Amino acid sequence: MQLALFIIFGLLAVAGAINFLLQRHPINSALSLVVVMMSLAVLYWSLGAEFLAAAQVIVYSGAIMVLFVFVVMLLNAGEEERTHGSRAAYMAGVPGAAAIFCLLSFIFLSNGRAFGSTDLTNHLTNAVNNIAEISQVLFRDLLLPFEVTSILILVAILGAVVLARKEQ
Amino acid sequence: MVPISWYLVLAAVLFSIGVASFLIKRNIITIFMSIELMLNAVNLTFVAFAHMWHQITGQIFVFFVMVVAAAEAAVGLAIIIAIFRTRQTLNVDQVNLLKN
Numbered sequence: 001m002q003l004a005l006f007i008i009f010g011l012l013a014v015a016g017a018i019n020f021l022l023q024r025h026p027i028n029s030a031l032s033l034v035v036v037m038m039s040l041a042v043l044y045w046s047l048g049a050e051f052l053a054a055a056q057v058i059v060y061s062g063a064i065m066v067l068f069v070f071v072v073m074l075l076n077a078g079e080e081e082r083t084h085g086s087r088a089a090y091m092a093g094v095p096g097a098a099a100i101f102c103l104l105s106f107i108f109l110s111n112g113r114a115f116g117s118t119d120l121t122n123h124l125t126n127a128v129n130n131i132a133e134i135s136q137v138l139f140r141d142l143l144l145p146f147e148v149t150s151i152l153i154l155v156a157i158l159g160a161v162v163l164a165r166k167e168q
Numbered sequence: 169m170v171p172i173s174w175y176l177v178l179a180a181v182l183f184s185i186g187v188a189s190f191l192i193k194r195n196i197i198t199i200f201m202s203i204e205l206m207l208n209a210v211n212l213t214f215v216a217f218a219h220m221w222h223q224i225t226g227q228i229f230v231f232f233v234m235v236v237a238a239a240e241a242a243v244g245l246a247i248i249i250a251i252f253r254t255r256q257t258l259n260v261d262q263v264n265l266l267k268n
Contacts, residue, residue, distance in 0.1 A: 006170045010178045017185040017205060026197045033201050036182070040208055047219045049227050059234050064204065064241045071245045072197055075252050080195040080259065093191030101184035105177045112173035115220055119169070133224045142228060149235045156239035163246035
């Protein structure tokens, strides 16, 4: 069951990411990124992180991507054209990204036995469920950082309003 | 029973695609979206390691990354709107006032 979920949604995420890379119109890239984020939410759920799966759908696919699509439509962004800079980026970017991927997957696969495999039977240590465990840490042990994030969001809202306002 | 390393390799694939599209894309909005893709890939490694160690702390990390990503998206898109208003373009090759 978990293997089937991983294969289906892992392939869906990779296909969405490659489509994101190949599309030339920003709105197509944004919609394929939504596919990646939704399949990542299913993968979080299969790893026993139900709260993060819901937060991924609500925050990422719901809020952030809607903001992106809104800005793409507001600025009427068209297809990007090929320039000299993009050819130079192709020459440097594709081998660099391939090198990063080879290095990371070599490390991960050579240490694969030490990482073990997923096991959902005794995943939770001493809590009722994932959300109870998260809220115990978040609202008791890490209360101050949690409140600081709310100030961060407030400052970000004010900054966005100031930056996007028309110059007088 | 899926090996944890498979999840990590999937995250590496997504991260590399994010790096490649960050370097290749010329539209500033798409470049910004590839940063989000890289953040998502790193979040997947956090959740996989949290599952591996049976600890909840990795998921707390992902929660804070999500919060910071939301703030970053709001401010970044406001900056993009301001750039478009002054330069009338979204192509990063034409935003080169500091280059000359």
